[in-house]
Amino acid sequence: MGRAMSAASSRHNGAVAAIATYTFWGLLPIYFKLLVAVPAPELLAWRIICSMPICLAIIALQRQGGALVATLRNRAVLLRLTISAALTASNSLIFFIAVVTGHVLATSLGYYLMPLINVLIGTVFLHERLSRMQWAAVILAATGIALLAFGEVDMLLVSIALGVTYALYSFARKVIPAGALEAATIETGVSLFPAFAVVGWYAWTGSGAGGGSSMAAGWETAVLLMFGGLFTAIPLLLFGYAARRLTLSAMGFAQFITPSIGFLLGHFLWGEPLDASRTICFVLIWTALALFSWDMFHQARMNAHTRTSA
Numbered sequence: 001m002g003r004a005m006s007a008a009s010s011r012h013n014g015a016v017a018a019i020a021t022y023t024f025w026g027l028l029p030i031y032f033k034l035l036v037a038v039p040a041p042e043l044l045a046w047r048i049i050c051s052m053p054i055c056l057a058i059i060a061l062q063r064q065g066g067a068l069v070a071t072l073r074n075r076a077v078l079l080r081l082t083i084s085a086a087l088t089a090s091n092s093l094i095f096f097i098a099v100v101t102g103h104v105l106a107t108s109l110g111y112y113l114m115p116l117i118n119v120l121i122g123t124v125f126l127h128e129r130l131s132r133m134q135w136a137a138v139i140l141a142a143t144g145i146a147l148l149a150f151g152e153v154d155m156l157l158v159s160i161a162l163g164v165t166y167a168l169y170s171f172a173r174k175v176i177p178a179g180a181l182e183a184a185t186i187e188t189g190v191s192l193f194p195a196f197a198v199v200g201w202y203a204w205t206g207s208g209a210g211g212g213s214s215m216a217a218g219w220e221t222a223v224l225l226m227f228g229g230l231f232t233a234i235p236l237l238l239f240g241y242a243a244r245r246l247t248l249s250a251m252g253f254a255q256f257i258t259p260s261i262g263f264l265l266g267h268f269l270w271g272e273p274l275d276a277s278r279t280i281c282f283v284l285i286w287t288a289l290a291l292f293s294w295d296m297f298h299q300a301r302m303n304a305h306t307r308t309s310a
Contacts, residue, residue, distance in 0.1 A: 014245025018254040021238040024231075026261025029107075030269075031231060032099045035224055040096035042208045043228070044089065045195035048188055050229025051236075055185040058237070064181055071182045078186065084172040085187035088236075091165040098158050104266055110162025111259035112145050112285065117167035118252025125171070128247050131299065137253070137292035144284030147277050170251060173243045180240025184233060253292045256285050 035043055059068055071077055098107045119138055122128040130138065149156060176183060202208025243251060263282060 010245045014242045015250075015254070017238045018242035018246060018251055019257065021235045021242060022255055022257035023261065024235045024238070026258040027265075028231065029099055029104060029262060029265055031224070031228070032096065033270075035221065035228075036100050038221065038225070039202065039208060040093060040100055041198050042202045043096055043225070044093050045198035046225040047092070047228040047232045048089075048191045048195040049199065050226050051188045051232040052185075052192060052229075054229050054233040055181070055188055058181060058233075059185055062181065064179070067179060068182045068185060071178050071186060077176060077178055080172060080176045081178065081183055081186045082190045084169055084176065084183075085190045087165050087169040087172060088187065089191055091162060091169060094158065094161050094165065098162075103158060104262065104270075106158040107162060108259040108262045108266070109145070109148055109156075110159035111166075111255065111262070112141075112148065112281075113159055113163030114166050114170075115252035115255045116142055116145065117163050118170055118255070119249045121167060121171050122248035122252070126174070126248055128249050130249060131295055133295040134249070134292050137288040137295070140288035140291070141253075141256070141285050144281040144288070147284075148281040150277070167252075170243065170248060173240055174248050174251075180237050180244065183240050184236040187236070188233070250292075250296055253289055256289050260286065 032043075038046075059065055071081075095107055095110075098104070098110075116138065119130070123130065149159070173183065178186070199208070242254075246254075260282065263278065
């Protein structure tokens with residue numbers, strides 16, 4: 001009984017962390033719109049640099065230095081985290097470039113594709129089994145995404161690149177035996193040298209964030225870039241925590257939150273049109289998310305009841 005309650009509590013905490021993560025990421029376009037004048041590679045580099053002190057401070061506060069050192073000494077885990085760092089950096093760079101060049105819809109479509117790729121990876125490589133209700137949810141979501149993609153064929157390459165890189169990152173974080181805090185710190189650490197190189201190049205050429213025409217604009221940009229560290233580290237920590245407690249399929253469906261918020265922001269905040277295809281896609285995907293979530297929590301309650309009775 002104790003183990004069943006502990007497992008249920010772990011899944012509940014993981015679900016809360018996943019919802020918080022994807023809500024956070026869904027709101028990030030507001031932040032990026034404020035930094036549209038900063039080149040995408042430099043923006044990514046500053047986010048990495050500003051994230052490192054935050055990760056190290058949390059490591060110190062939670063006294064996880066020993067766990068960090070132990071993870072660093074494991075060459076196999078370190079290599080895998082280096083790969084996952086490259087995946088998340090690639091995904092972020094593609095996202096930044098798409099946002100600042102006015103292809104926000106392409107990013108939303110990419111994030112809508114990710115959950116389906118996650119479900120595919122989870123069922124094929126992790127042998128996660130879906131119920132009939134969950135498969136029905138997958139079909140509904142796929143139908144909605146297909147309708148949206150049909151009208152946005154010219155942006156599919158960006159969308160697919162976003163979907164594949166992030167789905168692979170989700171898979172990597174699911175199977176790498178490292179805590180969320182240690183993993184996020186190491187991923188940030190292995191990206192530091194390239195990040196410093198990028199910032200140095202933009203400073204040398206005078207074409208980056210430091211090339212603003214006014215002192216006020218320069219200070220505003222600097223403050224926003226420093227906040228980027230928080231906006232990078234916090235969701236990565238929450239994501240790593242959730243990924244170790246939920247199935248990849250469940251993580252994938254929770255991920256629909258991010259592009260849905262993007263659609264709402266685009267329509268209500270930036271005046272982007274919400275045409276019939278986007279509306280139908282939105283309704284189908286959220287119906288699918290409701291079905292998948294209801295079935296997942298229903299099964300969790302049934303399993304807990306069965307174990308308690310036994």
